Amino acid sequence: xxxxxxxxxxxxxxxxxxxxxxxxxxxxxxxxxxxxxxxxxxxxxxxxxxxxxxxxxxxxxxxxxxxxxxxxxxxxxxxxxxxxxxxxxxxxxxxxxxxxxxxxxxxxxxxxxxxxxxxxxxxxxxxxxxxxxxxxxxxxxxxxxxxxxxxxxxxxxxxxxxxxxxxxxxxxxxxxxxxxxxxxxxxxxxxxxxxxxxxxxxxxxxxxxxxxxxxxxxxxxxxxxxxxxxxxxxxxxxxxxxxxxxxxxxxxxxxxxxxxxxxxxxxxxxxxxxxxxxxxxxxxxxxxxxxxxxxxxxxxxxxxxxxxxxxxxxxxx
Amino acid sequence: xxxxxxxxxxxxxxxxxxxxxxxxxxxxxxxxxxxxxxxxxxxxxxxxxxxxxxxxxxxxxxxxxxxxxxxxxxxxxxxxxxxxxxxxxxxxxxxxxxxxxxxxxxxxxxxxxxxxxxxxxxxxxxxxxxxxxxxxxxxxxxxxxxxxxxxxxxxxxxxxxxxxxxxxxxxxxxxxxxxxxxxxxxxxxxxxxxxxxxxxxxxxxxxxxxxxxxxxxxxxxxxxxxxxxxxxxxxxxxxxxxxxxxxxxxxxxxxxxxxxxxxxxxxxxxxxxxxxx
Numbered sequence: 123x124x125x126x127x128x129x130x131x132x133x134x135x136x137x138x139x140x141x142x143x144x145x146x147x148x149x150x151x152x153x154x155x156x157x158x159x160x161x162x163x164x165x166x167x168x169x170x171x172x173x174x175x176x177x178x179x180x181x182x183x184x185x186x187x188x189x190x191x192x193x194x195x196x197x198x199x200x201x202x203x204x205x206x207x208x209x210x211x212x213x214x215x216x217x218x219x220x221x222x223x224x225x226x227x228x229x230x231x232x233x234x235x236x237x238x239x240x241x242x243x244x245x246x247x248x249x250x251x252x253x254x255x256x257x258x259x260x261x262x263x264x265x266x267x268x269x270x271x272x273x274x275x276x277x278x279x280x281x282x283x284x285x286x287x288x289x290x291x292x293x294x295x296x297x298x299x300x301x302x303x304x305x306x307x308x309x310x311x312x313x314x315x316x317x318x319x320x321x322x323x324x325x326x327x328x329x330x331x332x333x334x335x336x337x338x339x340x341x342x343x344x345x346x347x348x349x350x351x352x353x354x355x356x357x358x359x360x361x362x363x364x365x366x367x368x369x370x371x372x373x374x375x376x377x378x379x380x381x382x383x384x385x386x387x388x389x390x391x392x393x394x395x396x397x398x399x400x401x402x403x404x405x406x407x408x409x410x411x412x413x414x415x416x417x418x419x420x421x422x423x424x425x426x427x428x429x430x431x432x433x434x435x436x437x438x439x
Numbered sequence: 440x441x442x443x444x445x446x447x448x449x450x451x452x453x454x455x456x457x458x459x460x461x462x463x464x465x466x467x468x469x470x471x472x473x474x475x476x477x478x479x480x481x482x483x484x485x486x487x488x489x490x491x492x493x494x495x496x497x498x499x500x501x502x503x504x505x506x507x508x509x510x511x512x513x514x515x516x517x518x519x520x521x522x523x524x525x526x527x528x529x530x531x532x533x534x535x536x537x538x539x540x541x542x543x544x545x546x547x548x549x550x551x552x553x554x555x556x557x558x559x560x561x562x563x564x565x566x567x568x569x570x571x572x573x574x575x576x577x578x579x580x581x582x583x584x585x586x587x588x589x590x591x592x593x594x595x596x597x598x599x600x601x602x603x604x605x606x607x608x609x610x611x612x613x614x615x616x617x618x619x620x621x622x623x624x625x626x627x628x629x630x631x632x633x634x635x636x637x638x639x640x641x642x643x644x645x646x647x648x649x650x651x652x653x654x655x656x657x658x659x660x661x662x663x664x665x666x667x668x669x670x671x672x673x674x675x676x677x678x679x680x681x682x683x684x685x686x687x688x689x690x691x692x693x694x695x696x697x698x699x700x701x702x703x704x705x706x707x708x709x710x711x712x713x714x715x716x
Contacts, residue, residue: 173536179536179539226697226701227697229701230700232535233472233478233535233539234655234700234704236478236535236536236539237478237648237651237696238693238696238697238700240648241648241651241652241689241692241693241696242693244644244645244648244689244693245689245690245693247689248686248687248688248689248690249687249690251686252684252686252687349641354644358540358543361540362540365540395551398547398550398551399547399548399551401547402544402545402546402547402548402550402551403544403548404544405540405541405543405544405547406526406541406544406545406548409530409537409540409541409544410526410529410530410541413530413533413534413537434529436532436533437529437530437531437532437533437537438528438529438530438531438532439528439531439532439600439610439611439614
């Protein structure tokens with residue numbers, strides 16, 4: 123363990139201690155805001171596993187979020203299971219779906235993979251809108267929880283799980299295999315790495331976190347319908363936060379989530395309309411000026427302006 | 440038996456006519472993807488803008504929807520050209536994730552910038568005329584690409600950007616023209632859609648997906664491929680709607696996409712090699 127990783131680890135542990143104590147001294151509004159930040163931190167960490175480390179840009183993460191949300195909702199409402207059991211089932215079903223779909227979709231590359239995952243999400247949205255058990259297009263009301271602070275800890279748990287996954291993953295055997303597959307799949311195969319199982323592992327881990335977040339989200343908001351949970355915004359925000367903070371790093375996605383969510387909250391308070399315009403403009407600017415993440419621009423020698431100019435020279439026509 | 444034949448025939452006609460609209464949606468998508476190697480997530484937003492413009496020209500000034508198509512197309516060309524020239528061209532050589540996300544950001548901007556918030560609107564059905572326009576647009580685009588200097592420049596740029604530049608082709612301008620033409624055909628598609636289908640602000644994502652599926656089905660950057668892909672998808676959706684119910688069209692499109700990508704990744708009339716250089 124180098125001093126740098128030790129320092130980062132100590133910093134993360136201190137941040138975690140503050141986060142655990144946070145609801146004791148902070149008001150309800152801030153606890154709610156932090157719960158939202160953790161939620162997106164977990165989604166970004168999840169996307170980072172498949173999109174960042176593996177290089178397979180999944181745009182259909184909301185499919186798993188929806189599976190988690192609806193499984194939790196249906197089991198609580200119709201089978202009267204306790205929340206924890208329903209959430210576990212939701213996560214498990216999301217993993218199962220990821221293994222099944224991953225077997226098909228992870229054979230595709232580039233644009234094809236990205237759009238196919240997006241299509242998978244659109245299909246599930248349509249199915250959920252037409253099945254009787256989901257309440258169809260009019261959605262589903264979950265039981266109302268007696269207290270809201272537990273959701274803070276549930277979301278904290280998932281974001282910690284996501285960050286731990288991001289820290290452990292690249293140092294594991296599977297992580298090395300994934301890195302080889304990302305850099306050159308054909309070469310990895312020559313070295314005896316069978317790509318599909320490793321890619322499915324990354325995809326299913328991503329699905330587990332999305333599914334867990336979906337289940338918590340459903341009980342937290344107490345109302346779900348197909349367009350709210352099968353919503354491409356969840357996937358895209360996760361991508362943008364990861365790119366902002368630095369893809370392929372353990373804490374980058376969480377940092378991106380914190381920055382973007384706070385900015386977003388300030389702008390939403392100013393104007394709900396402005397918030398969408400802001401998000402679109404931010405995506406465009408980020409992509410044009412810092413496609414490899416803000417951290418990469420800051421890290422380059424010779425100042426930010428020169429780094430941005432070099433980035434533009436590389437990719438313009 | 441006679442009754443069943445009638446139903447089957449009626450389905451064939453309906454599927455064919457819807458397929459024409461799908462083909463128009465996909466023409467521009469295919470052009471941008473095949474030539475610029477960009478999957479344009481804002482394509483559905485262009486379709487949506489075209490649909491609304493047609494609707495407003497009809498509602499406010501009583502312009503016949505079919506007559507307003509050239510106007511709508513010109514307006515979207517004027518929007519598409521600068522977007523490509525001054526925004527997308529900045530990152531066109533970066534990885535696909537970059538251009539992909541940039542067009543998504545544009546999609547968000549267009550959709551939230553559009554202040555025309557109104558509910559579903561249904562105009563009278565004139566699907567036969569719609570189909571005729573769709574085929575005419577496809578033929579015109581095909582002629583443009585194969586018989587004109589501009590078309591040669593576009594195809595030359597697609598097959599080898601550096602060689603095209605050495606021949607004196609202004610790449611940035613050609614890219615922007617291509618994108619503008621694609622936006623214009625999207626506007627026509629939107630205008631046609633507004634004649635037969637409900638239009639609403641959130642329609643864009645579904646039509647972007649349709650565009651993608653039709654391209655994958657027919658083959659990338661190919662005008663006949665877009666026509667064939669559109670018609671096949673329209674027919675499949677109409678026939679499956681007869682026994683699955685009308686609410687699973689995305690499911691059918693998705694199944695088609697997965698099957699074609701696994702069985703014949705280049706598409707039915709695919710000439711991926713020609714357009715990738």
